[in-house]
Amino acid sequence: MALALAMAFLVYKKPPASFQERLQYVMFRRMIRTKQRRYIGLASGDIRQGDEVWLLEGSKVPLIIRKRIEGHGSLIGDAYIHGIMYGEAFNRSNCESLMLE
Numbered sequence: 793m794a795l796a797l798a799m800a801f802l803v804y805k806k807p808p809a810s811f812q813e814r815l816q817y818v819m820f821r822r823m824i825r826t827k828q829r830r831y832i833g834l835a836s837g838d839i840r841q842g843d844e845v846w847l848l849e850g851s852k853v854p855l856i857i858r859k860r861i862e863g864h865g866s867l868i869g870d871a872y873i874h875g876i877m878y879g880e881a882f883n884r885s886n887c888e889s890l891m892l893e
Contacts, residue, residue: 824871831876836869843868846890847882857890864891
């Protein structure tokens, strides 16, 4: 056990999160469901109906964006969306420009 913990520390450069840290992270998130493809996941507690899940090139996680006007939006936070966490849903042909405020 000590060897595994030491190896995890070397790989991640910090010790694994405690149970309490993981629980706090999940407690302040909301369960969400996407409209079109019906994915489920967890997102920031600040989300509202109509916010969008975006996959940004280079981002390690999906992000929640609230569109303000055409081509402009605000970053609400990150999300865990089951089935698209490792880039499997990213498609460059579906990309569009967005200015974050």
